Amino acid sequence: MPIHVSHCCFGYRRRALVLADLTLALPSGCVVLLGPNGAGKSTLLGLLASALKPSAGRVTLGGLDTSKRRDLKRYRQQVGWLPQQVTPVPGLRVREQAAYAGWLKGLSRREAWDRSLGAIKQVGLDELAERSAEQLSGGQLRRLGIAQTLVHSARVVLMDEPTAGLDPTQRKVFRGLLEDLKDQASFVVSTHQTEDLEDSYDSVVLLDRGEILFEGSTISFLGLAPQQVASGRRAEAAYTGLVKGEA
Numbered sequence: 507m508p509i510h511v512s513h514c515c516f517g518y519r520r521r522a523l524v525l526a527d528l529t530l531a532l533p534s535g536c537v538v539l540l541g542p543n544g545a546g547k548s549t550l551l552g553l554l555a556s557a558l559k560p561s562a563g564r565v566t567l568g569g570l571d572t573s574k575r576r577d578l579k580r581y582r583q584q585v586g587w588l589p590q591q592v593t594p595v596p597g598l599r600v601r602e603q604a605a606y607a608g609w610l611k612g613l614s615r616r617e618a619w620d621r622s623l624g625a626i627k628q629v630g631l632d633e634l635a636e637r638s639a640e641q642l643s644g645g646q647l648r649r650l651g652i653a654q655t656l657v658h659s660a661r662v663v664l665m666d667e668p669t670a671g672l673d674p675t676q677r678k679v680f681r682g683l684l685e686d687l688k689d690q691a692s693f694v695v696s697t698h699q700t701e702d703l704e705d706s707y708d709s710v711v712l713l714d715r716g717e718i719l720f721e722g723s724t725i726s727f728l729g730l731a732p733q734q735v736a737s738g739r740r741a742e743a744a745y746t747g748l749v750k751g752e753a
């Protein structure tokens with residue numbers, strides 16, 4: 507599956523480049539995207555989602571290239587995006603919003619409606635199917651965002667800080683959900699939380715000021731922590747060492 511980013515450049519309007527000549531292969535499985543504030547994580551996710559267009563370089567999934575108009579629709583059907591804020595669509599109920607997302611990705615109304623029930627069941631929202639999406643809590647809204655990507659069977663799901671602001675119980679629900687869905691899709695998740703790294707992710711990408719500081723398996727990332735660091739603190743130590751240039 508992997509998404510390939512080849513020599514991509516991106517800057518907002520006329521400002522300096524946020525990503526300059528970035529090359530990266532995102533493997534299948536669960537990938538965590540780490541980096542300090544302003545590192546370029548959301549920007550990279552925007553490129554991967556094809557919501558942002560690189561000024562140079564290419565983003566590809568299989569044979570599909572986001573710079574080619576004829577590939578774009580199929581690329582977007584295969585890639586789901588959960589932005590930092592999942593917005594409830596005014597007037598829509600939970601199941602309707604999931605179905606609407608499927609329709610926007612090119613499913614027929616009938617197909618989107620039929621698939622929506624299974625998708626909200628998978629994220630544990632079926633009991634709230636008839637509730638207005640505007641009445642959901644932050645954690646429930648993010649689960650609805652995941653359901654939206656399941657309706658159109660995305661092969662890759664991109665998530666921008668999906669657990670930010672969630673309480674520990676909701677974070678655990680999210681981790682469980684990721685575990686349950688692992689066989690169904692690949693995930694690229696940007697986060698500042700390093701505690702769950704070992705249990706939840708197969709590989710790590712660490713970005714700082716638009717540059718890749720680390721790209722590889724979670725095991726090799728944890729191996730960068732100094733030997734004496736206790737197992738629960740290894741991810742944080744590896745992260746800090748790389749960002750400070752010590753690892």
Ligand SMILES: Nc1ncnc2c1ncn2[C@@H]1O[C@H](COP(=O)(O)OP(=O)(O)OP(=O)(O)O)[C@@H](O)[C@H]1O
Nearest residue numbers: 518519521524541542543544545546547548549550
């Ligand atoms: N819409 C925008 N217009 C102009 N500059 C932007 C915009 N969005 C982001 N930037 C700038 O691009 C750089 C990278 O931002 P980005 O949001 O991608 O980083 P991030 O790693 O996701 O940060 P955080 O962890 O704080 O969410 C920052 O310098 C930011 O100020």
